[in-house]
Amino acid sequence: MATTVFHTPIKLVFGDGAVEKVGEEAAHLGKKAMVVIGGSSARKSGLLDRIIADLKGHGVEAVVFEGITPNPRSSTVDEGAKFAAAHKVDLIIGLGGGSVMDASKAIKLAYSGGRPVFEYYTGQADAKAVTPKAELMLVCTMAATGSEFNNGAVLTNWETHEKRFIGVPIYYPAVSIVDPALTLTMPVEQLAKGGVDIFLHVMENFITQQGETPVGDALREVLMKTVVDWLPPSVKNPSNLEARTNLSWAATLACSQFINLGGATGYRPVHLMGHPLSGYFDIAHGDSLSALLPSWLRQSMAIRGARIARIGKNVFGVDTDPVGAVEKWLESVNMRVTLRQLGAKDDKFEVLAKAALETSRGLLIKDPIHNSVEAIAGLYRAAY
Missing domain, CATH: 3.40.50.1970 (Rossmann fold)
Incomplete structure (x- = not known):
């Protein structure tokens, strides 16, 4: 370690x-x-x-x-x-x-x-x-x-x-x-986008980590489950201060050094591939993440299936189809979207993929799956 x-x-x-x-x-x-x-x-x-x-x-x-x-x-x-x-x-x-x-x-x-x-x-x-x-x-x-x-x-x-x-x-x-x-004055739409961002801050690191770290994994599972459990009631009842408090704690910790405690590692490929969508089409950050997430999970199953299945079991409480569980959760907060719906243009996907590689600080080129223009453009097309 x-x-x-x-x-x-x-x-x-x-x-x-x-x-x-x-x-x-x-x-x-x-x-x-x-x-x-x-x-x-x-x-x-x-x-x-x-x-x-x-x-x-x-x-x-x-x-x-x-x-x-x-x-x-x-x-x-x-x-x-x-x-x-x-x-x-x-x-x-x-x-x-x-x-x-x-x-x-x-x-x-x-x-x-x-x-x-x-x-x-x-x-x-x-x-x-x-x-x-x-x-x-x-x-x-x-x-x-x-x-x-x-x-x-x-x-x-x-x-x-x-x-x-x-x-x-x-x-x-x-x-x-x-x-x-x-946060009680936040529009519900922004709240939902923000909740997806919190969740991905932790989930991406959890999935891309090689090996297991019992303490680090447990800390991150708790953060993910907090967002999964408390975002839907917060969206349904905007005056729910308990829900907003729990989400605020999760947000503050999820993108801090806290999630590296216990020896945990990892990085955020969905974020890195989502950035060009905002840079070219001004798509909201949470929307780009929501659009890419299900396809990224499916394309990651062959190599990272065990980590994804663990999230399904320990965070969503399902023994099968963890990607389906994520999609249902996104639907519950009105965040199941496609790149087409968000206004992205498919004739730019190769340009976007190249930009993702160039701005990823060397992280994507080392990714076992999305490490080329062809692979990243393929993800964009799957999410379209």
Whole structure:
């Protein structure tokens, strides 16, 4: 078994009412904050005003940068870095879901490093050599990506249609606030997409791992079962705070170093092959995962059948047809979709497959199944 290193410098404040700690925590980090938000939901709900008032009450001045979109654009991040420089902020607060949190991390990097942010994603510039000019706080309003508890972020360069990931020390937030009550205002459709993302964060690692790790496998099975059990009632009853709390815990842990405890390993090929679908067609992340998942499982059975069968038994409670059980679960939360329904064009599948290989940081080329343009394009066609 390889050596496991667990390290996180993140202070996590989790629980109902945790949002009331924003001003108190921010006061330890800076005096002038840039609050990053997406569209208008934080304004309409009154959450933004509450946050700004809390910051002011603790002696922290705030300016607002608005306009982060799903599949956040590198161009918007560069605008945010210029905004941060113009206002000379010493604290960046990401208030929103995964897109806002990822963009906030990237704004910190571009602001501190002074280079177009995507240069750090392509290797033209070294993010690890950048000295931070601001602290980072994340206030999570959506149970999904888990960006609040890791040092990774995904960005899309819309001009080149590249969607890339990097994980670097500067992306660690100093403090993350997770208040499950904030997720109660999430539209049900976004909740379902986020739930699929949480599930895949764990499932892909579990399936691609070679061998068994009793402690690591058990931890990941519990996380998967939590999502499988609590996403449907959360979708059916949007005011179910117990369900939202359990999903928030699962989201926070699923994409953190926690899932490597017990000696567990693995990687996320569905994510890697889903990224070009967002980069070219602006398909929502959760939708791309949902469309690819059943076909990926079927194409993986010959080599990874034992791991998939174990998920069927221990997570879904079935002894046969684990893929069918996954499909029924997706249907129960209205997430059984095809690439055709999502607007993908089949004449681009070879281009997408090539992009997946080029942006996968060498992981897909080592995959025992989806390691070529032909194999990846074949998956896209099966999911079409």
